[in-house]
Amino acid sequence: MARPRLAGAELEARLRELPGWSLEGGKLHREFRFADFVEAMGFMLRAALVAERMNHHPEWSNVWNRVVVDLTTHDAGGVTASDVELARHLAGLAGDPRPVSGPS
């Protein structure tokens, strides 16, 4: 069963913990740029492994070194804690520094 949809102040608070991500069309959105196609694919495979483990999958596109990601939970009709968790994982895979505190 999907987790409840995040909204209002709670969603805003979560977004502040996700530098680089924005809310577009009701989805968590981010564009990643890599050195080249090989690095972009390396990111996508590692992200796919995490997504399959979570059973929560991204909407995403790739053109050479760019990967654009949109995260939403269809069953909940919006952004949920699963999207926030996947967003945090993807940021880590792409090389963002881990936050000093807060949930891992």
Place this chain on the structure above:
Amino acid sequence: MARPRLAGAELEARLRELPGWSLEGGKLHREFRFADFVEAMGFMLRAALVAERMNHHPEWSNVWNRVVVDLTTHDAGGVTASDVELARHLAGLAGDPRPVSGPS
């Protein structure tokens, strides 16, 4: 150096050899559907290996079991023989039967 842009009767003839592909926005376009996310990723990663070998890369997106592909050659401003070749490879990877005759 990019191969020349295909147009007119030549492009139409090539399209007839590529069942499932259409011309959308000046690009070779096709949507593939797979059994699940694992099979969709299996397709994308094999396609990535072929694309990297050809040094000719797709524009593509994925949502769970669907992969939408658009092929164009930016340096040529349209569809070239490289796009046709990549389209044929992708069809083969996705399980289309190989043509009985014609260029491999």
Place this chain on the structure above:
Amino acid sequence: MARPRLAGAELEARLRELPGWSLEGGKLHREFRFADFVEAMGFMLRAALVAERMNHHPEWSNVWNRVVVDLTTHDAGGVTASDVELARHLAGLAGDPRPVSGPS
């Protein structure tokens, strides 16, 4: 916690349900051959997604179109139901026909 180690008649019964697999050095063993390196990698990457989802990973090697797989459960000191389940998944990914009956 690891599932219990299979042995004796129970292990033999499971092996009979896994055509192509043998017991070597106390591990479920099989060699897969594919058309080429691209197909071998496509198999490994799809298998990796399944393995990560199961949190149960293979010991495996690759040389061009060949992939050799050994499955064991270190915490149990031998072959467990998790290895049997992963073996069945890998066979399916490699194109073995699904069994008509029996556990999926």
Place this chain on the structure above:
Amino acid sequence: MARPRLAGAELEARLRELPGWSLEGGKLHREFRFADFVEAMGFMLRAALVAERMNHHPEWSNVWNRVVVDLTTHDAGGVTASDVELARHLAGLAGDPRPVSGPS
């Protein structure tokens, strides 16, 4: 056609440029360790893309976070410049610092 086999002082000079690699059984050998299975697979996919582009493929094995690589050129009966080139690429993908000077 395969490049000529490297031997003697030439091979030793090349090995000195490849920290972490050794000669074992007439092959360039190295064990890589990563944070986890996801990172190991990310390395293998990126390495596979480079290998397919070079049309020069590794002999390698994986157990969870470890990837053991052996490089040789079968047609030449030993280590060639292609193996050295692939070894350098793999080191770069695994995060080794690039050499300040010398061939890229």
